[in-house]
Amino acid sequence: MIRFENVTKVYARGARPALDAIDLEVERGEFVFLVGASGSGKSTFLRLVLREERPTAGRVFVAGRDLSTLSTWKVPHLRRQIGAVFQDFRLLPNKTVFENVAFALQVIGKPKHHIMTTVPDTLELVGLGGKERRRPHELSGGEQQRVAIARAFVNRPSILLADEPTGNLDPTTSVGIMRLLDRINRTGTTVVMATHDDEIVDQMRKRVVELDHGQMVRDQSRGVYGSTR
Amino acid sequence: MRLQFILSEIGLGLRRNLSMTVSVILVTFVSLTFVGAAGLLQVQIGQMKDEWYDKVEVTIYLCPDGSEQPTCAGGLASDEQIETLRTELESDALEPYVEQVYFESQEQAFASFQERFADEAWAQGVTADQMQASFRIALDDPEQYQVVAEMFTGRQGVEMVRDPRAVVEPLILVMNRGSLVAAGLAAVMLLAAVLLITTTIRLSAMSRRRETGIMRLVGASNLFIQLPFMLEGAIAATIGAALSVAGLWFGVRYLVEDWLADSVSFIDYIGTEAVWTIAPVLLVIAIGLAAISSVVTLSRYTKV
């Protein structure tokens, strides 16, 4: 589903690479944790998958497409197959829960009847049934992240990227979010999640990829957060 | 769905930056009014040239009896003088300029005078002797009248050379300068309009960065993201253009058709229909301005 071939990313000329010769393959339906110290290149990895950044060297394949040869006008179509959630939720404060999720479908031109059926289903799935008319500031952090996940998932993407989705949440709420991501993963969606949350990683026992200063230092199936060096 | 959504986004953007929207409307209004004024002046100049240059000929008036001009010291222009002038007018040197030469003798002048003023009491006492013989010269290129005028002014037997264009020419010159000034001001104002529209679109794009960021993230197409901003600029500019057309229309209607036409009546003035001819041009300029500004701004602020 995602394949990195010898990918290097250098932001500023002469700077230390944010990613350094990464080779990695993520299969369809896999759940992968991306761990590593701050600045190790986790977000950069995810941005390369979204083609928000382009690699300095090497090639990135997503859903069978070579992103280095993907023309700019086709990028939106790539992104329609990828959902993304972030630490800061990125909701629209003046729109309701329903409108926030519907927004993702409206802007890619989905018809109204499709939106009217899909959005409530998705809100039900993430456990927000009955809160459609609230605005983001009337929700807890965990609920806001559920809205963000609903928005990322409403178009049924084949890949879900999560950049520290539990970074702003307390442990119990985080567990709820993890359960939700796990459930989404079980529907066949490939999930890549960058995180600092060791408890969660240790609990889930999924594949763990560790980055250190842009280099991949560990790739362990059913791994734990702390490396056992 | 899409259309409705885009329209609501535009409405939102226009209202959110209301004061900027209003200033874009005003700046395009003022600048296009200058453009339009320059255009209308040119239309007027063209109309005057058509009217005066085509029907007007250079007239060489020959000396009548008792003229006080130094060139008429010899009294009534002699047949010999007239023949010399005629030969010169028909010479090869003037051939490129002169289309036709028509001689009007004193008798012919008298006849046409009588015809024209037959009903006037004061004209009854006039005799053929008081009339003036003249050469009427139709020119190949009316703009070249100076050549003929200079050649025959000050010649013995010629009282004066008259070209009615001499009256219109300074007027056209003034109008041409006026239209240049208007065009200059228009250029400055148009520049201001572009800068202002650019700033407005940029502010609008920045104030909606959250939205556009999410749009990009979920895979909205570039056009879909940029269209509301482009249309915002285009709508504001179009309103400005409409206002300037209205302003020009009222200007022509009340200043030119009502007031000028009454006070200086020897000119055939343009009417409000001229405003309608330049209105599409103004509209195209307005939309062009908005388009240029959009392209310049959006390629930088909302790129993938």
Ligand SMILES: Nc1ncnc2c1ncn2[C@@H]1O[C@H](COP(=O)(O)OP(=O)(O)OP(=O)(O)O)[C@@H](O)[C@H]1O
């Ligand atoms: N847009 C950018 N321009 C220049 N340098 C950048 C940019 N984004 C990231 N970097 C640099 O690239 C390196 C990796 O950054 P990245 O954001 O991928 O780390 P991260 O693992 O996500 O860190 P964190 O856990 O703090 O989110 C860092 O050294 C960072 O300073």
Ligand SMILES: [Mg+2]
């Ligand atoms: Mg990061």
